[in-house]
Amino acid sequence: MEITLAELKDFKEINDLFESAKKYMDQTNVHQWTKFYPNEHIVQHDIYERSLYKLVEEHHIVAVATVDKLDQNIYSLRRIATNPDYISNGYASSLLNDIINRVKEKNGKHIYSSTNHSNRSMQHFFKKHGFEKISEYTEIEREHLGSFYKYLKKI
Template identity: 30%
Template structure:
């Protein structure tokens, strides 16, 4: 099992995983992701900016996530307060292939993200999710992120926001 930076040849596999997540969200009446987001353009942009990572098992892409360092526009305004005012990394668009769910792979993603942060002398990660996204909320809580408040994404909908310091 390895994590590596995605490239344009990985878009089809990444979208397959994203679309599985969208279907799951639709089945549980969760409108966090929909037909228009995330899409090919979103994934291509992430890849072009070297922030989209893939989790690979025996040459099969089984997970995807975005790890960004620097200020996230969405996180500038929060109803609440962040734990830190220093540099941070942000995790976005975390998704695992249906056949690999429940295998604690999100922990690998988190460990990798913290390692990358520490390489940059950054000691904080932030993440947000929809209130109804119970599986992501379980991961966040299990990973000892602290609840910080409510942020609003670009379409104006609220997300619960968390930060982990290390």
């Protein structure tokens, strides 16, 4: 298992992973992402900004997440996804733990993230990893998806 920044050569595989994750969310009644989000432009942007991390197992990208620095010691964790064929094998946890360590090394103190009210598995994932639910909100242009919960992890 290897965790590194995504590169442009990974674009197609990562984009395919997001498409598979969106289909899985649809099948499991999770109303978080849409046909248009995340999209190719966002994936390319995250790669160019060097904020998209990938977890590779046996030459396959099985999990990804985007980490952005918001302020001096505040980070945002977004677009966490695991290939549906690899769910429940601990890959997302391994990726998150690696990201937390990277944020610590940069003297980060807080990581924010969010998930939709229908994404119970992600809510459980955040709690399991020490995130605290701090607010509920509706996203502009995604009101039809219902409430989102904002989470905070203090490091």
